Amino acid sequence: MSEYKIVTGNFASAYGARLARAEVVSAYPITPQTEVVEKISEFVADGDMDAEFVKVESEHSAMASCIAASATGARAYTATSAHGLALMHEMLMWAARARLPIVMTNVNRAMGPPWSVWADHLDTIAQKGSGMMQFFCENNQEVLDSILMAYKISEDEDIMLPSMVVEDAFILSHTREPVEIYDQELVDDFLPPLDMDQKVDIEDPKGFGSLVMPDWYMDFAKKLEEAMMEAKDKVKEVNKEFKETFGRDPGGLIEEYKTDGVDVLMITMGSISGTSKDVIDELRDEGHNIGLARLRTFRPFPKEEIRELTKDVNVVGILDRSYSFGRAGDAAREIKEAIYGYNSPLVKNYIVGLGGRDLTPEVLELIMEDSLELLDEDPDQDELDPEVEWVDLRIDRNKWRR
Amino acid sequence: MIEVRFHGRGGQGSVVASELLARAAFEEGKDVQAFPMFGVERRGAPVTAFTRIDEKTVRDHSKIHEPDIVIILDTALLDAVDVTEGLKEDGDVIINTGKDPSEMKIDIEKDADVYTVDASDIAIEHGLGSEMAPIVNTAILGAVCKATGMVDIDTLSDVILKHAPAKNEANAKAAEQAHDEIKGPYPGKKLEGREGQLSSQQTDIPKSEDLLCRDPEDHTDLPRTPIADCDSEYLNKTGSWRTVRPIVNKDKCINCGICWKFCPDVAIFVEEEGAVVDFDFCKGCGICAEECPVDAIEMDKEEKYV
Numbered sequence: 001m002s003e004y005k006i007v008t009g010n011f012a013s014a015y016g017a018r019l020a021r022a023e024v025v026s027a028y029p030i031t032p033q034t035e036v037v038e039k040i041s042e043f044v045a046d047g048d049m050d051a052e053f054v055k056v057e058s059e060h061s062a063m064a065s066c067i068a069a070s071a072t073g074a075r076a077y078t079a080t081s082a083h084g085l086a087l088m089h090e091m092l093m094w095a096a097r098a099r100l101p102i103v104m105t106n107v108n109r110a111m112g113p114p115w116s117v118w119a120d121h122l123d124t125i126a127q128k129g130s131g132m133m134q135f136f137c138e139n140n141q142e143v144l145d146s147i148l149m150a151y152k153i154s155e156d157e158d159i160m161l162p163s164m165v166v167e168d169a170f171i172l173s174h175t176r177e178p179v180e181i182y183d184q185e186l187v188d189d190f191l192p193p194l195d196m197d198q199k200v201d202i203e204d205p206k207g208f209g210s211l212v213m214p215d216w217y218m219d220f221a222k223k224l225e226e227a228m229m230e231a232k233d234k235v236k237e238v239n240k241e242f243k244e245t246f247g248r249d250p251g252g253l254i255e256e257y258k259t260d261g262v263d264v265l266m267i268t269m270g271s272i273s274g275t276s277k278d279v280i281d282e283l284r285d286e287g288h289n290i291g292l293a294r295l296r297t298f299r300p301f302p303k304e305e306i307r308e309l310t311k312d313v314n315v316v317g318i319l320d321r322s323y324s325f326g327r328a329g330d331a332a333r334e335i336k337e338a339i340y341g342y343n344s345p346l347v348k349n350y351i352v353g354l355g356g357r358d359l360t361p362e363v364l365e366l367i368m369e370d371s372l373e374l375l376d377e378d379p380d381q382d383e384l385d386p387e388v389e390w391v392d393l394r395i396d397r398n399k400w401r402r
Numbered sequence: 403m404i405e406v407r408f409h410g411r412g413g414q415g416s417v418v419a420s421e422l423l424a425r426a427a428f429e430e431g432k433d434v435q436a437f438p439m440f441g442v443e444r445r446g447a448p449v450t451a452f453t454r455i456d457e458k459t460v461r462d463h464s465k466i467h468e469p470d471i472v473i474i475l476d477t478a479l480l481d482a483v484d485v486t487e488g489l490k491e492d493g494d495v496i497i498n499t500g501k502d503p504s505e506m507k508i509d510i511e512k513d514a515d516v517y518t519v520d521a522s523d524i525a526i527e528h529g530l531g532s533e534m535a536p537i538v539n540t541a542i543l544g545a546v547c548k549a550t551g552m553v554d555i556d557t558l559s560d561v562i563l564k565h566a567p568a569k570n571e572a573n574a575k576a577a578e579q580a581h582d583e584i585k586g587p588y589p590g591k592k593l594e595g596r597e598g599q600l601s602s603q604q605t606d607i608p609k610s611e612d613l614l615c616r617d618p619e620d621h622t623d624l625p626r627t628p629i630a631d632c633d634s635e636y637l638n639k640t641g642s643w644r645t646v647r648p649i650v651n652k653d654k655c656i657n658c659g660i661c662w663k664f665c666p667d668v669a670i671f672v673e674e675e676g677a678v679v680d681f682d683f684c685k686g687c688g689i690c691a692e693e694c695p696v697d698a699i700e701m702d703k704e705e706k707y708v
Binding site: 113 | 434436437460461462463464628
């Protein structure tokens, strides 16, 4: 029987791994991810989850254990955050190139120094080229839902790529919300046991991931990219199946919120999206023609959907909770690249909430009003000034307060 | 939408209180959210927790800056934290104290209603926590039900029976008793306020900008990466975390220095007249009292000395 529990994003992750019947869990604790691992070790110790819990000495080893487990055909899960993910970097690359359907939670947190344990997407975004799929969640229910969907997408024989489910530090990881913990049988029907065609088998020894010469490496890389491209349709397909099974729509590649015929389109990722939707409702009530798209799947990147959404839009305001030093926010950069040669709205990038800085409805409304004001600008100008704006810095706080 | 803020100390159960209240409202068909202040928790340190309750889906994931209701689990915090910061004009303040609301020394320049309930006494009566450190969260929630009508006391009792981490029946009974014994409302504006209610202890705590740059408005003054002076720990007066304090009986003290040896915070010194506690840094852990070979140190409730 399905039941509602009031749980944190971290517990939603743990329940997700349990419902998915992960067989091997290997992880190393780090704030703010720790409770994911604590809860799973409790499940395993109490006999509520039939998994091998492998204690390791680092995140690098945690992913290495998952890779070994997954290579034998076991469903593997891990979770980490920020510096832990950075330490895992080499193994993330390996998991993707070995084409292993591992699913992990990353509780995104700022990289230090300055030392910080609060929300920031850079840890995840820095792994965008790893070959892992990335799903950014808006709330705790979506964290659980995304883990179930991620396994189904990752384990599809046409995909076979690892996935990262992303929850915002503290804002989701430590916030309790009602989450439906689905009936196990229903989940079992949705997500059958993993059945890999190629796996490590002691009865039939073979070498995996061996050396290839320069005249072959590139072809394997292209094969990985083809799987990524294929995954776009798979995300949509699995999202549809999820909705039919569980009656809930996690948002597929990109969630559209009141986007029909809008002049101004705001684009967000993660937990700020819910607060932003409340503000969109207020502005629409005041008569502004504004809508919101939530970029849920960052890898693979939904460029076709972005093109379609921005077709008749005059202004696009993109909120990035991370910054790629030397250029701009990554969502903005990639969205601009996706629409180049197709549509030409004015595009402005807002850098927000780094290191957990709070995004109040007030600040979000001022951002959206700033985008609405761009409707009066010359649409043919080459570049906005500023093209990238850092929001709510201490030095110009008055600008972002009523 | 109703937004609630809890002020307590690590170990008193503020975070569990925010969750139980959310659970009770959820059982009555509301959507809810409960979260602690996103910091680094320590037993004894001031803790803030929040609950959001709404008829509609709660999508807002920002912090709560203007609560409708403030719940204070520990009166010693009245001197350490600006508990009514951002409180809505017609809000409610519910305080755990044996005093009548009219006797509260708390500065509220708002039309807020003030209630009091002796949740500590009720918790002790029901065996929740110890006499020195009662766990008051469930009792105060019972009072909150009565004061605000946010959730029904029967729903709360059910939720406590099902979801309290321990001693469920005693906790439910404590909530029901507090529901019946709450005093108030008393108009906040009529309270005898004190000028500058923050104690010197708290105002000494440096704000982060003081540690980072001389002029917080001037970015050019910000160092490339944060650099703290080696004595910055002296600026953070951890004595504000204390809920109980050591009282030294100078007649019994034999100046042996055992307390000084065992104090994990180097907050007790032996001088000619006996052991002397540095209350700026003593966290009230009680190790000195435990280790004293002649029982010259006793722990006593902090609120008596505030």
